[in-house]
Amino acid sequence: MAKKGTRIVVTLECTECRSTPASKMRKPGVSRYTTEKNRRNTTERLELKKFCPQLNKMTIHKEIK
Numbered sequence: 233m234a235k236k237g238t239r240i241v242v243t244l245e246c247t248e249c250r251s252t253p254a255s256k257m258r259k260p261g262v263s264r265y266t267t268e269k270n271r272r273n274t275t276e277r278l279e280l281k282k283f284c285p286q287l288n289k290m291t292i293h294k295e296i297k
Contacts (some may be wrong), residue, residue, distance in 0.1 A: 243271045244293035246284045261286060265293060 246263040262283040278295040 238270050238272045240271050240273045241266060242269055242278060244278065244280060244282065245296045246282075246286070246291050246293050248291045249284060249286050262292070263287075263291075269295075
């Protein structure tokens with residue numbers, strides 16, 4: 233029987249794009265990134281600082297379902 237991997241694919245979404253009015257953004261939409269995490273070592277939701285092209289700056293991206 234094959235082992236199930238401990239790494240899962242997660243989606244990171246910009247926290248500021250959701251709360252910022254559309255007039256300040258260059259393009260409509262929300263910045264999203266995909267990455268992997270180890271579910272054994274990192275049980276809580278992932279937060280990384282990534283570049284948001286809509287706001288043209290580095291912002292915090294949080295894991296969504």
